Amino acid sequence: MLCNPDAPIDVSLCKDCTTSSLDEMKRQLAEVDAELINYDKALQDLSLKSSATQWNDVDATAAQLQRLTMEEATLLEELRTLEEQEAKIKKENRELDLTLSTGEKESDDLYRIFRNNHRMFLQCSEECQSYQLRRNLMEESLEMLKSMSTLDIAFCISIHENYGTINGLRLGRLPHEIVEWTEINAAFGQVALLMQILSERVGIIFTDYEIVPRGNNSAIRRLSGTKTVEYPLHGSGGWKPFGQSQLDHAIVGLLQCLIQIEAKLRERHNAVSPVLMYRMKGEQIIDNESPYRVKMQFNSEERWTKAMKLLLLNLKRAIAISVKLPEH
Structure with missing residues (x-):
């Protein structure tokens, strides 16, 4: 009842109840005192701890402040740097x-x-x-x-049917085909000029003869001591077995000059045998042991034309050999 707040206070108690109530109240009071003591002790502990912590925080804060100030100064210095x-x-x-x-x-x-x-x-x-x-x-x-041989180009010697030609000029005549003297004389003029150039090329001065190239009015001079005889290397008129003797002398002289050119070529080449295609002797040119006279007198037109063709072929061979020689 004492513990019940709704119970009336003025209720009378018996002795035992009163004693029991007092004992219970004393016990509760003792417990409250003990708790109070514990709370007071705890409060004192907390106060001590709070005071110590406060002083410790102040020192730490001051130290930290000083450290931060130094760091600030250092950082400011670094910032300035x-x-x-x-x-x-x-x-x-x-x-x-x-x-x-x-x-x-x-x-x-x-x-x-x-x-x-x-x-x-x-x-x-x-x-x-x-x-x-x-x-x-x-x-x-x-x-x-x-x-290339400039001589071979300048003096083109070839065979045209039964004729030997030099620069397209036929040197010869046949019974069935008359070649005019103007063409033959022009061919002789080309031959004379070619032989004169060949003599200079191989380095020879003709003995007993001198070639005078004057186109279709060329000549051969025979030198005999102090006497000089000039034979015309051109003809005119018809074919006369007993005529054109002056031309025959000129043709023979022309052949002798070619013989001397061959001898010089053999000397320059150190050759023993003939270097031209056809052997020449006196007034003849020999082909397969058959002699062909270069004279017109007592000669047929066919054989004389063949002799002129062999003469031109020998000249063509002489050109080919001379271009291989060193300059004289």
Whole structure:
């Protein structure tokens, strides 16, 4: 009832109940006192701890503040250093930018110069290649010209049907085909000029004879001591078995000159045997042991034409040999 708040306080209690209630209240009071003591002790402990913690926090805070102040000073110093470095770097960057701008301008100028020089180099290369091609072409042409015989070109000797020809002029005549004296005389003029050039080429001065090339009015001079006789190397009129004796002397002289040219060619080549195609002796040219006289007198037109053809073939052979000789 004492513990019940709804119970009336003025209820009378018996002794035992009162004693029991007092004992219970004392017990509860003792427990409350014990708790109070514990709370007070805990409060004191907390106060001590709070005081110690407060003083410790102040010292730590002061130390931390001092440390932070020092760090701030250090960082400010580093900041000033970094700002100085930044300013220096910015200055260097400006200088580098200026240098870069100048370098880019110089680079552009140099590239422009390089491009111009490269274009000039390509042009020069093309010109060099062109000159080299032209040089190669000229060298090939020179070699081709060296391999060619100017004499063979200037005096084209060939066979046309039964005739020997020089530069297209027939040297001979046949009964069934009359060749005019103008053509024959022009052919003799070409032969005379060719033999005169051959004598100079091989380095020979004719003995007893001298060739006078004058086109279709050429002549052969016979030198006998102080006396000189000139025989015409051209004819006229018809075919006369007993005529044209002056022309015959000229043709024989022409053959003797060719014999002397062959002898000089043999000497230059150190050859023992004849170097021309057909053997020549006196007034004859021999083909397969058959002699053909170069004189018209007492000769047939066919055999005389054959003799003139053999004469021209020997001259063609002499040209081929002479071009291989070193300059005299």
